[in-house]
Amino acid sequence: MVRSNEAPNVAASSGRAPRIDIHSHFYPKLSRQQGEVLGLDEAPWLRDDGDGTGFMMSGDNEYRPVQAPLWSAEARLGEMDATGVTVQVMSATPMLFSYAGESKVVARWAAMINDLALEMCSVDPERLKSLCQVPLQDVDLACEEVSRAVESGHVGVHIGNHVQGRNLEDPDLVRFLHHCADEGIPVLVHPWDVMAPERMSKYMLSWLVGMPAETHLALLSLILSGAFERLPDHLKICFCHGGGNFAAQIGRVDNAWHRRDIIRADCPNPPSSYVNRFSVDSAVFGDDALRLQVAIMGEDRILMGSDYPFPLGEIEPGKLIDESTHLSESAKTKLLHDNAETFFGLDQMKP
Numbered sequence: 001m002v003r004s005n006e007a008p009n010v011a012a013s014s015g016r017a018p019r020i021d022i023h024s025h026f027y028p029k030l031s032r033q034q035g036e037v038l039g040l041d042e043a044p045w046l047r048d049d050g051d052g053t054g055f056m057m058s059g060d061n062e063y064r065p066v067q068a069p070l071w072s073a074e075a076r077l078g079e080m081d082a083t084g085v086t087v088q089v090m091s092a093t094p095m096l097f098s099y100a101g102e103s104k105v106v107a108r109w110a111a112m113i114n115d116l117a118l119e120m121c122s123v124d125p126e127r128l129k130s131l132c133q134v135p136l137q138d139v140d141l142a143c144e145e146v147s148r149a150v151e152s153g154h155v156g157v158h159i160g161n162h163v164q165g166r167n168l169e170d171p172d173l174v175r176f177l178h179h180c181a182d183e184g185i186p187v188l189v190h191p192w193d194v195m196a197p198e199r200m201s202k203y204m205l206s207w208l209v210g211m212p213a214e215t216h217l218a219l220l221s222l223i224l225s226g227a228f229e230r231l232p233d234h235l236k237i238c239f240c241h242g243g244g245n246f247a248a249q250i251g252r253v254d255n256a257w258h259r260r261d262i263i264r265a266d267c268p269n270p271p272s273s274y275v276n277r278f279s280v281d282s283a284v285f286g287d288d289a290l291r292l293q294v295a296i297m298g299e300d301r302i303l304m305g306s307d308y309p310f311p312l313g314e315i316e317p318g319k320l321i322d323e324s325t326h327l328s329e330s331a332k333t334k335l336l337h338d339n340a341e342t343f344f345g346l347d348q349m350k351p
C-alpha cells in the first residue's frame with residue numbers, strides 16, 4: 001500500500017515538527033538461500049518467527065535476536081508514526097558490507113541487498129528512503145553498482161570507514177568518492193569492523209570507544225592526506241555518530257598541525273578549516289556534546305540521526321535536538337529536517 005500523502009499528517013498528529021532520520025538500519029528478510037550467495041561457511045540470513053521477533057542467523061546459529069522493524073516496512077512505519085519521524089533514510093546493517101569477499105560475488109550480493117531495500121521502501125516511498133551499499137573492495141564495480149542503484153531509486157550510498165586495511169585516503173577510495181561527487185550521489189560513512197577487538201571485548205567498548213575512534217580516523221585520514229584538496233567541493237559526505245571524536249579533538253589536531261611539519265606534509269590548511277567539507281549526524285546523546293558539535297560544525301552541517309532500531313540508538317529520534325537548551329527554533333528545524341532534505345536532495349525528488 002502506498003501512503004504517499006501521509007507525511008505531513010504524521011508530524012501533525014504526533015505534535016512534533018517534521019523530522020528526517022538519516023541514520024537508521026535495516027536487515028532485509030534474506031532467506032537462507034539468498035544468504036548463500038556470498039559462499040561463506042555460515043550464510044547470513046534472517047529468521048522471521050512470525051510474532052514480531054526473529055534472529056539474524058549465521059548458518060544454523062542464532063547470531064542476534066531482532067525485532068520486526070529491522071526487516072518489516074510496515075512495522076517501521078508504525079514506530080515512525082509513534083515517534084513522529086516523517087522520513088527515514090535507511091542503510092543496511094554494516095555487517096552486510098562484505099568488503100572481504102571476492103569482488104564479483106559481493107557485487108551481486110550488494111545488488112541483491114539494494115533491490116531488497118527498494119522493495120521495503122516501495123511500501124511507502126515518500127517516507128522510506130534507502131542508501132545502497134557497494135562492493136568497495138573493487139572501485140570499478142562499486143562505481144557501477146552505485147550508479148545503477150541510485151538510478152533505480154536509492155538516495156545515496158552507505159560505506160564503511162575502511163576497506164581491507166585501507167583508510168578513506170586510499171587513492172581508489174578517493175576515486176570512488178570522486179565518482180559520487182561527479183554523479184551528485186550523497187555518501188554516508190559508518191564505522192565498522194572496529195579496531196583492537198581483543199582489547200574491547202567487554203562492556204560494549206567496541207561501540208563506546210572503537211566506533212568513535214574509527215570515525216575520527218576516517219575523517220583525519222581524508223583531511224591530513226589532503227584528499228579534500230583533490231575532491232570536488234560539491235561532494236556530499238556525512239559521518240555517523242556525530243563524527244566520532246572529531247569535534248572534541250579538533251583543537252588537538254590543529255595544534256599538532258601548527259607545530260609539526262610531518263602532520264601538515266600533505267595538508268596545506270589547518271585541519272579545522274575543512275569542517276565545511278563534510279557533515280555529521282546528531283547521535284551524540286548529550287546536550288553539552290550537541291552544543292560542542294554545533295560550535296565546531298555549525299548548524300548547517302548536522303543532520304538528525306538516531307541509529308534506529310539498534311539498542312544504543314536514540315529512542316525518540318530527534319529528542320536531543322527538540323530539548324536542546326541552546327539551539328534556536330530555526331536551528332532545530334535545520335537539524336531535524338532541512339539539512340537532511342538538502343543533503344539527500346529530497347526536496348527535488350518524487351518517488
Ligand code: CO
Binds near residue numbers: 025
Ligand atoms: Co549505525
